[in-house]
Amino acid sequence: MAAELASLVQRLEVAVGRLEAVSGPAGGAAGSAGGAVAAFVEAYDDIISGPVAQYVALSQQIGGDVQKHADMMKQAFSSQRQLLATASSSQKPSDSVLTALLQPVSKAIQQVQAFREQNRTSPLFNHLSAVSESVPALGWVAMAPKPGPYVKEMQDAAMFYTNRVLKDYKEKDKTHVDWVKAYVSIWTELQNYIKQHHTTGLSWSKTVSNRTGPGPEPDGPVAAASVAPPSAPAGPPEELSGAPGGGSGGGATSRNALFAAINQGSDITRGLKHVSDDQKTHKNPALRGQAGQAAPVRTGPKPFSSATPRPAGSAAPTRTLPPVLELEGKKWKVENQEGAQGLVISNTELKQVVYAYKCNQSTLQVKGKINSITIDSCKKMGLVFDDVVGIVEVINCRDVKVQVMGKIPTISINKTDGCHVYLSKDSLSCEVISAKSSEMNILVPNKDGEFTELPVPEQFKTVWDGQKLVTTATEIAG
DSSP: OHHHHHHHHHHHHHHHHHHHHHHSTTSOTTBOTTSSBOHHHHHHHHHIIIIIHHHHHHHHHHOHHHHHHHHHHHHHHHHHHHHHHHHHTSOOOOHHHHHHHHHHHHHHHHHHHHHHHHTTTOTTHHHHHHHHHHGGGGGGGGOOSOHHHHHHHHHHHTHHHHHHHHHHHTTTOHHHHHHHHHHHHHHHHHHHHHHHHOTTSOOOOSOOOOOOSSSOOOOSHHHHHHSSOOOOOOOOOHHHHOSTTOOHHHHHHHHHHHHHHHTTGGGGGGGOOOOOGGGOTTTOGGGGGSTTOSSOOOOOOOOOOTTSOOOTTSSOOOOOOOOEEEEETTEEEEESOBSOOOEEEOSOOTTOEEEEESOEEEEEEEEEEESEEEEESOEEEEEEEEEESSEEEEESOEEEEEEESSOOSEEEEESOEEEEEEOOGGGTTOEEEEESOEEEEEEEEOTTSOEEEEEOOOEEEEEEOSSSEEEEEEOOOO
């Protein structure tokens, strides 16, 4: 009941916005040149009052960080709606003006993503991640010529986390399951909307009213850019248009001569003059400075010479951040470690988490029992830990090794190339969840203490069995 009430309130807000746009002094920014709301703006309002409103209402039922995130998303869609309204009544502006118009949407996207990063210890982190991974889809307004496929790509990026929400709450709370369905439907409806109204990019108004009489003038950067008269198109080349001031006969004669030359085929090159080597500027530098040359000839970059010292400030120094290994609240932060082979975290507690970020060629050992461990954007990283009661996540990494000494229920590998997981005898029942990753191997201990290496499938086969799709892993030959 609460969800239906919140959805109704959202639809009323959209309706009021439409009335204000039409009844405003100049038709409002949302109006087209005639004062009425454009068709593609109305269609976008249907998305806001439909799946977006349902997502916001269910987020309010869940509460906490999910509700705060939904409020940010609501503002993001509102900012995009304002941009669409502007586009419906203005011609496409210059790139600098367009960048300024896109700023509200861009800032809203950044705010949504920053909230997730600031709340990595949230119990609803999977909800926040699903939204954060897919919210860049609102950037479709700057994508051309295929904004629809871009939205689909961002929607797929959230699938990893929405599946985890479904897994965690499928048997516990139906509200979270409905929340996933409502949120995913936003991007599905947006793709249909783009396909119908903005197939190759954001649609702008084709006409602009040139006001000469009294009345309110359009304001804002788009108005200033849109009312400027377009520059006159360049005329045809003199060879095709005839002599200046001549009639159509001269142009027709030139065109006939052009087509006659083209019809010669390979004989067209007979009239070309052979240029000897002593007349070629690239072989005779002295010719380059002669008068009458239209433009200087580029000589290209000179080969590097060890005898010539390079200027001290020729290349900008790479910015390096200081390494971090500290406990901040309940989170152990391990950041920017380079070549650190003996990193150890001890004296841990069950409620604590470990977050390793941008560590290269380093090893980290976590002693004791801890809540969760996340390895993000690391290269050639080694992780050894005792017990984790939650999950170990490997995200955006390359060439990492994870060794379990005790127990772990779930290991997640996402957007990672090269990951070796060494399981202990007590952790053989753990689940390994992977998505958008390659070169993954699970190493299982034998009785003699050695490990057997088993690859995680990366190639799948899907068939229709008459009632549903059936997907099975396939082995790559070779």
